[in-house]
Amino acid sequence: MEKKAATVKKPAVKKVAAKAPAKKAAAKKPAAKKTVAKAAEVKTAICIQYQDREWDSKALVQTVKDIMKYDMQIDPKTAKEIQLYVNTEEDRVYFVVNGELSGSFAL
Numbered sequence: 001m002e003k004k005a006a007t008v009k010k011p012a013v014k015k016v017a018a019k020a021p022a023k024k025a026a027a028k029k030p031a032a033k034k035t036v037a038k039a040a041e042v043k044t045a046i047c048i049q050y051q052d053r054e055w056d057s058k059a060l061v062q063t064v065k066d067i068m069k070y071d072m073q074i075d076p077k078t079a080k081e082i083q084l085y086v087n088t089e090e091d092r093v094y095f096v097v098n099g100e101l102s103g104s105f106a107l
Contacts, residue, residue: 050088055107060084063105064095074101 046057061084065076078098085094086107094104 048086048088053107055086057084060086060093063093064097064103067103067105068097068101072101072103 048055048057061082064082064084065079068074068076068079080098083096085096087094088107091107092104093107094102096102
């Protein structure tokens with residue numbers, strides 16, 4: 001009888017995949033504030049022309065503020081809304097301030 005060489009089986013070695021290092025929790029950044037872009041305000045200029053004469057809307061508004069300050073003794077900074085009505089046939093400008101105060105002046 002022949003002796004068979006004893007084969008010793010080595011225990012199977014399990015290959016363990018190297019674990020990725022634990023990721024640190026990313027530092028939370030505060031959420032960026034969402035800002036709503038406002039539409040750029042359109043600059044306007046109105047010029048009134050009649051029979052070779054011309055008036056600028058800014059000059060007419062300034063005249064109303066001067067009337068408020070010097071004639072009516074009212075601070076023009078209180079004006080929130082100024083409405084102008086230009087009547088070229090009568091050569092007058094009628095105005096209403098804040099829906100309450102009214103008056104007129106010659107062009």
